[in-house]
Amino acid sequence: MDGVATERRVVGRRLPRLDGAGKVTGRMVYAADFALPGMLHGKVLRSPLPHARIRRLDVAAARAMAGVRGIVTAADVPAVRYGTAVRDTPVFATDRVLFQGQAVAAVAATTPEIAEAACRAIALELDPLPAVFDAxxxxxxxxxxxxxxxASYAALPVLAREGNIAARARMRHGDVEAAFASAHRIYEHRFATPLQHPGYTEPRAAVAAWEGDGRLTVWCNTQLPFDMQAVLAEILDIPSGRVRVVVPGIGGGFGGKLRVGVEHYAALLARRTGRPVKVMTTTEEELTAAYPRQATTITLRTAVDREGRLLARQGRVLLECGAFANSGPGSAAICMQILVGPYRTPALDLESLAVYTNRVAAGSFRAPAGPMANFAVESQMDIIAEDLGMDPLDLRLRNVVREGDLGPAGEALAGVSVAECLERAAEAIGWRERRPAPNRGKGLACSWWMTTGGSSGVFVRLAPDGTATLVSGAVEIGTGALTGAAQVLAEELGLELEDVRVAGADTRDAPFDYGAQGSRTAFSVGNAARVAAAELRRQLCALAARRTGLPQEAFRLERRAVVGGGHRIPIADLARESQLSGGGLIAHGTYINPAPPYDPTRVENHPLPVFNAPSFHAHAVDLSVDPGTGEVTIHDYVVAQDVGFAINPTWIEGQIEGGVAQGIGEALSEEIVYREGRVLNANLTDYKMPTAQDVPRVRSILVECPSAAGPYGAKGVGEPPCIEPPAAIANAIAAATGRRVFSLPMTAEKIVLGEGG
Amino acid sequence: MRLDFTLNGEAVAVEVPPDWTLLQVLRRELGLLGTKENCLEAECGVCSVLLDGRVVNACILLAAQCQGRSVTTIEGLGDPERLHPIQQAFLDHGAVQCGYCIPGMVLAAKSWLDENPGRLPGEDEIREALAGTLCRCTGYQKIVDAVAAAAAALAKG
Incomplete structure (x- = not known):
């Protein structure tokens, strides 16, 4: 490439993250830590019932309490409905409440305790209505x-909606009827997965302050600052240019902090009171009124020939949105791509329904739809193998997609590595000995996932000391993705990682970024940084040419200098020179990951019909089940994941290890338990996330089958590791016990007593 | 209520409501934000601090119980220029992602290592020592490795 050294010095290395010292010393300020002088504290009154008519809502007694500074209800806010796919969500319940946890009013007071007491003092009288709790x-x-x-709600034009169906989509091709008619065997199973909380350790938090001229600033822990800016402008009915969103620091998100959570309540209370207001969720609110992974019921019917080749698949996904559609339409539809799996499927007919119920409005927890659909398809692959007397690995290898095959939307697949991932994971786990002892077994699962599109812009500035600032509107959610993007920038500018500083996550000052979602940050910001770096190289080489009289093409960037024709000019010198004479060195870079072409006749009403730059992966687990108690002990866990190119192996392993831990929670212990529309376990004692003692050592195998578009061939990394654990563990439990569990979480009770009990 | 205690090696006297927890005193009264706030029911461990050298959850510890005693928070360990060996090990091993649980993790590790001077903990012991603090990012593996490395570094002196 023009002007860049060919030897890679910064990317591919295990370098420390740029924001580590602040975090390890407790100096990093998170949204939950943020405060302003004179700040009030807000609390939200939420519905105790799942479906009811509001007979009376009287805030007079609460407003009269000492320390209360302002209260807002539906009567005080514009009658706006907002939403990602369907604009169906009001800020506060108006005449009816639709789930336990829906906001009814918000109070600002001088202390959080007074605000909470005032919420209790609000007279809310409800008449219960008949409700529906499953899809x-x-x-x-x-x-x-x-x-x-x-029917009156605005929605994405692609969606097909009706009544309680927030979205219906379909993927089909081939002659499914003929395939089933000619099948050697047909298998049909039903799988169920529950609501699961993303489990970020920092509550959702926001501080809002209005300036005198009607401008609003919100400091919060959103994953999508630019989306937040737009939604707040809509809710508050002001131009988006008057809203500034800043993310000081974010303590995990995993998709649970994509959508407006408490930011709008803080903004409305701040407008009402004329003072800055902070709102932060409690654990009870998190488990009743956050954005958990949607519950699904998946029916999958598969036809195979005598040799175990897949002939056709048919199925239906019921995904429960809860009271509002939120991410449900997209997640339900993506379920279909994961149900197809990375398998050649000559005939297909899948349908997905995103359905409203009177439970919490669910969201898009890491790899939304991935673990649920993978649990279904990969459990069934093992059932088929067992029935045909085949090895589950062989059955998979016989059916997996290969380079150049068509994906479910008819797109040509490239960078396909699933066979290699399966073989390496199986080899590492010692697959040949699949039942090494009584009550002990091994399981496999594989899948694929997208590197989400959406655009990224960056500014890169070179300071007179030769260091670079990467200004990005992306959020460093913890993955190390922006350290990865900084490594890409350093590589391209001949700098060291320590020469790069990352700034941004401020909608006022930073270029647009589509946000921390969809395994895209290192990929997309990294590519935008490459574009900006190319422009800076051009500027630097031009300055060197002017200084030496040599042609620009004679120069390249290397070890903090512009080098060529016997000259070595420090970048710092040229940056200083430019600052004195030319306004300094700065460049803008943009990138958008293109979606591959696909066959529109194969998809109907699908908001995300085709995966960009797909990644492939396989998990293998070795575990024992206590025959008396059903307790599962994991002895070994291997992940072979195709990352395209490992920009920083340490942080990729971190994603894999953390994703597997979440996946183990999904598989074995995590469920928001409802009875008659009310949450029974709205605390972290009864909502069981894995501790350090519940998680095994994970061995990561980084497969590098490059993508055409990613920086150095990189693919999206962050979401995939939580997709396969439930299926891999289910298959290992079946191998160990001879018993299969068809619903998550696979608790000890279900394993020992069966699912009826 | 007047509360006298030692905080990160210095004598502190504050006037606080008698029903306040240590977490409220640290974050609200003293502005020490390195001790994090989340579940407020001693389940997640992000508020872990050392009370007379032993790890405790500041969210359920009444401030009054700290009268005359010694409290160490993350601010009492190293600073970014001079990291404590445990903090350095966390950085070196890639044990920090979002970082919200990390102050609690570092202090839980310190509590165990101080109670067992010179001893190199086994992996199970480390996992047990850290089990009171939830981390949702890392899967704990690199944290466990960091604590083992810190133990080795501290044992060498």
């Missing part, structure tokens, strides 16, 4: 309608 029941013709006015 299947919500489809019944006489089911209560969550949104009688659904």
């Amino acid at each position: 299947e029941a919500a489809l019944a013709p006489d089911a209560p309608l969550l949104h009688p006015d659904w």
Whole structure:
């Protein structure tokens, strides 16, 4: 490439993260730590019932309490409905509440304790209404309608909606009927997965302050500052240019901090009181009114020939959105791509339904739809192998997609590595000895995932000391993705990682970024940084040419200098020179990951029909099940993940190890348990996330089958590791015990007593 | 209520409501934000501090119980220019992602290592020592490795 040294010095290395020292010393300020002088504290009154008419809402007594500075309800805010796919969500419940946890009012007071007491002092009288708590029941013709006015809501044009169905989508090709008619065997199973909380350790938090001229600033822990800016402008009915969103620091998100959570309440209370207001969620609110992984019920029917070749698949995904659609339409549809799996499927007919119920409005937890659909398809692959007397690895290798095959939307697949991932994971786990002892077994699962598109812009500035600032609107959510992007920038500018500083996550000052979602940050920001670096190289080489009289093409960047024709000019010198004479060195870079072309006749009403720069992966686990108690002990866990190119192996392993830990929680212990529309375990004692003692050592194998588009061939890394654990563990439990569990979490009770109990 | 205690080696006297927890005193009264706030029911461990050298959850510890005693928070360990060996090990081993649980993890590790001077803990012992603090990012593996490395570094002196 023009002007860049060919030997890689910064990317591919295990370098420390740029924001580590601040975090390890407790100096890093997170949104939950942020405060302003004179700040009030807000609390939200939430509905105790899952479906009810509001007979009376009287805030007079609460408003009269000492220390209370302002209260807002539906009567005080514009009658706006917002939402990602369907604009169905009001800021506060108006005439009806639709789930336990829906916001009814918000109070600002001088202390959080007074605000909470004032919430209790609000008179809220509710008349219960008939409610519906599961997606299947919500489809019944006489089911209560969550949104009688659904037809009047604005929505993405691609969505097909009706009544309690927030979105219906389909993927199909081939002659499914003929394939099933000619099948050697047909398998049909039903799988169920529950609501699961993303489990970030920092609560959602926001501090809002209005300036005198009607401008609002919100410091919060959103993953998507630019989306937040737009949504707040809509809710507050002001131009988006008057809203500034800043993310000081974010303590995990995993998709649970994509959407507006408490930011709008802080902004409305701040406008009402004329003072800065902070709102932060409690654990009870997190487990009743956050954005958990949606519950699903998946039916999958598969036809195979005598040799175990897949002939056709048919299936239906019921994904429960809860009271509002939120990410449900997209997640339900993506379920279909994961249900196809990385398998050649000659004929296909899948349908997905995103359905409203009177439970929490769910969201998009890491690899939304991934673990649920993978649990279904990969459990069934093992059932098929068992029935045909085949080795589950052989059955998979017989059916996996290969380079150049078509994906489910008819797209040509490139960088396909799933066979290699399976073989390496199986080899590492010692697959040949699949049942090494009584009650001990090994399981495999594989999948694929996207590197989400969306655009990224960056500014890169070179300071007179030769260091670079990478200004990005992306959020460093913890993955190390922006350290990765900084490594790409350093590489391209001939700098060291320590020469790069990352700034941004401020909608006022930083270029646009689509946000910390979809395994895209290192990929997309890294590519934008490459574009900006190319422009800076051009500027630097031009300055060197002017100084030496040599042609620009004679120069390259290397070890903090512009080098060529016997000259070695420090970048710092040229940056200083430019600052004195030319306004300094600065460049803008942009990037968008292109979606591959696909066959539109294969998809109907699908908001995300094709995966960009897909990644492939396989997990293998070795575990024992206590035959008396059903307790699962994991002895060994291997992940072979195709990352395209490992920009920084340490942080990729970190994603894999952390994703597997979350996946183990999904597989064995995590469920937001409801009874009659009310959450029974709204605390971290009863909502069981894995501790250091529940998680095994994970061995990561980084497969590098490059993508065409990613920096140095990189693919998205962050989401995939939580997709396969439930299926791999289910298959290992079946190998160990001969018993299969069809619903998550696979608790000890289900393993020992069966699922009826 | 007047509360006298030693905080990070210095004598502190504050006037606080008698029902306040140590976490409220640290974050609200003293502005020490390195001790994190989350579940407020001693389940997540992000508020872990040392009380007379032993790790405790500041969110359920009444401030009054700290009268005359010694409290160490993350601010009492190293600073970014002079990291404590445990903090250095966390950085070296890639044990920090979002970082919100890390002050609690570092202090839980310090509590164990101080109680067992010169001893090199086994992996199970480290996992047990850290089990009171939830981390949702790392899967704990690099944290466990960091603590083992810190133990080795401290044992060498």
